[in-house]
Amino acid sequence: MDVISEVIGTIRAGRPSALRVRQSGTWGMYLPGIEGMGFHVVLKGTGWLITPSGQPVPLNAGDVVLVPHGVEHGLSHTAACTIDGLPDLELPSAHPVTEPAAFDVVLGCYRLERGRIHRFLRELPPVITMSPDYDRHPETRVLIEMLVADVAEDLPGAAVSRSALVDLTLVHALRHARGHTRLGAWPEVTDPGIAAALNEMHTSAQRPWTLGQLSTIAGMSLTAFKRRFTLLVGTPPMTYLTDWRLTHSARVLRETKAPLAAIARQVGYSSEYAFANAFRRKFGIAPGRFRDRMTHEPTRPGRAPVPDAEQV
Structure with missing residues (x-):
């Protein structure tokens, strides 16, 4: 049994979403806890991942944050803050600003109705940060570029493309986590x-x-x-x-x-x-x-x- 395929098959019972957020100056965003699984991809700039417990984690362009079971957390321009002090995430307007921003990130997730997170995801750390090697895995860069292009406009077929791109991004994040983090034994069924x-x-x-x-x-x-x-x-x-x-x-x-x-x-x-x-x-x-x-x-x-x- 391929556990990643099973995890994605289970999470797809939920509703996919993705959006791009640009920030400059003094900024921060609180991301509420949900029943679901999500990710962030830093496209430009630097920032900090803020969690209720634990030290702030620095983020740089290209970094990926995987949130296996939807815990509350936040992003900020500074490590000198707490999650309670972060402002709520403001959704991009219908006519987004096109000027360059200091920090640029894509947020994506599957939100589930009621408690149905796969048991394997529950066993993972609440937040996992990764720095993929895009030279070794150019397909990951292409995938992110496709996701960014997809969230830029609400084109015909977006319901299908958005779901597929969120699926693929989560698959790549889980593969990377499996190969580059100490997550313990993955529950593959080889019998x-x-x-x-x-x-x-x-x-x-x-x-x-x-x-x-x-x-x-x-x-x-x-x-x-x-x-x-x-x-x-x-x-x-x-x-x-x-x-x-x-x-x-x-x-x-x-x-x-x-x-x-x-x-x-x-x-x-x-x-x-x-x-x-x-x-x-x-x-x-x-x-x-x-x-x-x-x-x-x-x-x-x-x-x-x-x-x-x-x-x-």
Whole structure:
């Protein structure tokens, strides 16, 4: 199992956003805590990463900040400040200033509805700073340039391109974190039997799987399969399958206009009613309302970690 692919697949149940912020003079911005995952890419200038605990971290052009599980933090022109003293982030106006700025940064995130951050992200440090080698990885520079161009204008297809570019930026940030920071062992599942069962769950979620069928695919007894799966993946197999189905359905709800009955069949539920009940148990909201909120509700930044804050 590729843990980065699974993390991105899970986070895509949320709502992607990205924006560019330019600052000069005496500046600072408070970024409220959210349920989600985000990143910042410093395009120009220098600044400081401010967290509730810990020393301020210097930031330079090219640095990437990864925020795996949406903790509150801030950015500032000076290290001599606290997070409580930072002003709220001001969203760029509809007609952004084009004059050069001392500090230029792109902020991006996926904000989730309610608590569904992947367990692996919860185990990472709250904030990770990186300085990618753009000469060795020129594709990272190209990706950032594409993201900057995409947020500059609201062009046709932006809903698709923004999501794809945020996905790719997070993938590159996680890859870099994996190779260049001491994050401990990444929970890769290399057991061929468990990997085979996971692959069937992911690619054929619509099938009415039983524990016995999955253990047969894994080539294990039912008891051995359940024990081994739970040890390696962190949750029992049928619990994992249910969570995967519903997380996938949330992504389909956000990205398509498919009828609820069709989505229910796509993720293995015999009826729209059964699907809606399972979805409500996991997310605390009916699938139809979830779709409406994800596609129509505006961004509302604020100092408190409010449910609708979109900026990380």
